[in-house]
Amino acid sequence: MEITGAQALVKALEIEGVTTIFGYPGGAVVPLYDALSRSKIQHVLVRHEPGAIHAANGYARASGKVGVCVATSGPGATNLVTGIAAAYMDSVPVVVITGQVPTTMVGTDAFQEVDIxxxxxxxxxxxxxxxxxxxIPMVVKKAFYIASTGRPGPVLIDLPKDVxxxxxxxxxxxxxxxxxxxxxxxxxxxxxxxxxxxIREAQRPVIIAGGGVIAANASQELYEFAVKAEIPVTNTLMGLTSFPQDSPLFLGMLGLHGTRYANLAVTECDVLIGLGVRFADRVTGELSGFAxxxxxxxxxxxxxxxxxxxRADVPIVGDVKNVLQEMLKQIEPQKHAEWLSQINTWKQEFPLKYEKDDFIKPQETIKLLGEKTTADTIIATDVGQHQMWTAQFYPFKKPRTFLTSGGLGCMGYGLPAAIGAAVAFRDKQVILITGDGSFQMNMGELATAREQNLSLKIILFVNKKLGMVKQLQEYYANKNYFGVDLGFVPDFVALAHAYGIPGRKITRPEEVDGALNEMLAHKGMYLLEVEISPEEKVLPMVLSGAPIGEAVDW
Amino acid sequence: MRHTLSVLVENNPGVLARVAGLFSRRGYNIDSLAVGRTENPDISRMTIVVEGDDRVLEQVVKQLRKLVDVIKVQDITSEQYVSRELLLLKVHADSNTRGEIMQIVEIFRARIVDIGPKTLTIEATGDEDKIEAIENALRPFGIKELVRTGKIALLRGSRTSNINGVKEEE
Incomplete structure (x- = not known):
């Protein structure tokens, strides 16, 4: 049957099982949108292209399926670039479709032409x-195959208008x-x-579980292996949710803002098992002092x-799930009582903590939220202090319930990613934890969320600072705070109201409990603005050039 | 240390940009890169000479293998192989020096391929050492223009490095 290239593309997407596309139209994709209008595939219209790629990212990470987004040529395509980089750094399977000027005009600097x-x-x-x-059919087939297999990642298809x-x-x-x-x-x-x-001979083994464990759907195998071999487990930021945090074997996150006990365990261990990790600089600190x-x-x-x-003493190239299954068969139950007791001592000596004052404590708020939500609740964050507090204090229990921009550290990721997850699972509770810096980067997507009738909850910490950068300036620029004051922030609750979203602002610690209850009980979207101290910091913190075994703490 | 990589790639548009971009963005130094079609018109072979220690080379090879359009990467540095470069060189030549230049060309088994009123254009093939040597030998006469292809290489004997089998991974 003869069909157009655009129809072929849409049909191929349907065959690949695509049910949702996040996109923004333009001249070069008019034929594609025409074909899309006749498909059962749901099109979610975002308000700015970065929203489309981050939403596809959130959709993919929450669901385990390939996320798909569309933009037009030129500015549509370039607006996706940051989000593509974010997906690449975090190994997220996304297929990106961009329009292109007709092949006859490629290379002529035509209107809205870029070499995407x-x-x-x-x-x-x-x-x-x-x-x-x-x-087209083979390209789509290859794109989905490449995006979703091996180490997942974004694949882009550039489709000229005449094609x-x-x-x-x-x-x-x-x-x-x-x-x-x-x-x-x-x-x-x-x-x-x-x-x-x-591992059999190890006295003090530690597992670092990264995002690869989640990508390989290997959380169950990880749990069984860790329990059988009695090995404590620490997570990278990307690896959070791969291991149940109520397990006594859990050490929390390691690295720059990791727990002291995770970092000490890695520093003192005699066998280190890196599972689906890339030993990024934020994890290792100064390399000579790492493990x-x-x-x-x-x-x-x-x-x-x-x-x-x-350096790896034993390199194993393979799917983490396959390898763990094989190792599970071969390993006998192990005991490491002495090592676990040492770790428990560290846990008691150096717990994650925060100092109480008259302000609402974001750490306490996040901890309390964790007590009120179910294991299925999906948490998205932006990038900055709130992200690290969430990584430290939210008690994740199930894989694929934490969406955050790890490798690229891309502010503005949170709201669209949360939208992507909420579109993937309309029946699940999705909560965005964000800050006043990040939120303002993509807050136009509130309209997308409303239009889609999502029941997204937003906890917005407001300190009128770019807090993480301020913290860096404190340590690395002699407290010469510059460019980190948000001198004006909008009335976020009024802003939410303008989008038809109810909200509330709280400023006193005693309001937190009731406000969280009110937010969680509300059907539909809700924005909770939480005023926190501009002096609040993320600690512990491993200073630049230091080994992770040494950290600044309260 | 300098390594010679023999790389089979899909003959797709953009493949050279993918490979060259990989070297520049990861900070690897290319000494030379020669590319052309193989016996199979869908496949090109790149011969890449790259400078780096073993650790850098391991990363270069692994990163090259990650490119979807790269079919096979072989570091043939420590293998027995034949390598050649082609040189075209335009040297200043007048009636006083022409004879001497022709003798040098003879010694290196090179050829004169063009002649001008005050120049000779010389073609030479050989391994890198030979090409360096002839270039040095002709420099005193005044080299006006010079172009080199970069090294191409094949394994010696009946061994081949074609695409039979999958890409070698660790």
Missing amino acids: TGITMPITKHNFLVKNPAD AARTIDFKYPEKVEIRGYKPNLKGHPQKIAEAVKL PKAKIIHIDVDPAEIGKNV
Whole structure:
């Protein structure tokens, strides 16, 4: 049957199981939107293109499916760039579709032309410029395959307007074979045996579980392995939710703002097992002081991550789930009573804490929220102090319930990501925890959330500062605070009202409990503005150049 | 240390930009890069000479393998291989020096491919050392223009590094 390239693209998306697209139209995608209008695929119209890519990101991370977004050529495409980089850094499976000027005009600096495949080369797992409409089915097939397998990541398809308009005989390929792309999923048996032997002999083992555990859906295997081998588990920011936090084996997050006991455990351990982690600088601190006494077992599906930042004594390239299943079969139950008792001593000596004063404490607020929400509640954050407080104090219990921009640290991620998750799961409680800096970056998406009748809850911490940068200036610029005052902030509750969203502002500690109850009980969207002290800090903090074993604390 | 990589890539538009971009954004130094089609018109071979220690090279190879359009990466530095560069060189030549230049060309088994009133254009092939040597030998006469292709290489004997089998991973 002859159909247009645009229709072929939409049909291919349907075959791939796509039910939702986040997008913003424009001239170059008029044929595509025409085809989309005749599809069962739901189109969520965002208010600015960054919202589309972050929403697709949140959708993908919450659901485990591939997120899809669309923008037009030129500014539509370039507005996606930051979000594509965020998805790339956090290994999120997203397929990005951009319009392009007609092939006859490519390279002429035509109206709304940019070389988006050139621009996104370093921040996509792969990208395609489709020049022949007959290639569309195979390109879509490959895009979904590449985005969702191995180490997931964003894939961009650039579709010129004339290619979308020309007709083809549609036939969707059943199989996909890419000779330059063969992810190695099964770990090397000999390396796995070496790892098991090391773990068997370990006196003080620690597991660092990263985002790869969630991507591989390996949380169950991680739990079983940690319990069977009695190994304490710490999470990277991206790894949070991969391990139940009520387990006595849980050490909290490690790294720059990690718990002292997680960082001490890594510093003192004799065997370190990195699961789906890339040993980023925010995790390791000064490399020479990172796990100096440990043999390191590094398990990751991306061979390029192994040996990149940290030497690995036992490198295992493979899918974390497969490798853990194999290791589970081989390991006998272990006991590490002495080591766990040492860790418990550290937990008592250096707990996560905060100093009480007359202000509402954001840490306490987040902790209290965690007591009132179910394990299925999805938490999204922006980037900054509130993000770290959430990572430290919210008691995550289930995988895929924490959406945050880790690697890129992209402010403005939170609201659209929360929208993406709420669209994926209209029956689940989705809560955005944000700050007055980040929130203002993409707050126009409130309209999207309202239009979609989402029942998103927003906790907005307001200190009229760019608090995290202020904190950096305190330590690294001799308290020369510059450019970090939000001299004017809008009346956020009134702003919410303008969008038809009820809200409330609280300023005193005794209001927190009731306000959280009111927010959670409300059907529909709700914004809770929480005024906090401009002096509030995120601690502990490992200073630049220091090993993670040393940190500034209260 | 300098390494010679033999890289098979899909003959797709943009593949050179993907490879070159990878080197620049990760701070790897390319000494030379030569690219052309192979016996299979869908596949090109790049011969890349790159400077770096073992750790850098391991990352270069792994990052190259991550590119979807890269089919196979082989570090042939420690293998037995044949390598060649092509040099075209335009040197100043008058009636006094022409004879001497032609002798040098003879010694290096190079060829004169063009002649001008006051110049000779010389073509030479060989490994890097030979190309350096002929360039040095002709420099005193006054080199007016010079172009080199960069190294291309193939494994010696009946061994091949074509795409049979999957990409080698660790």
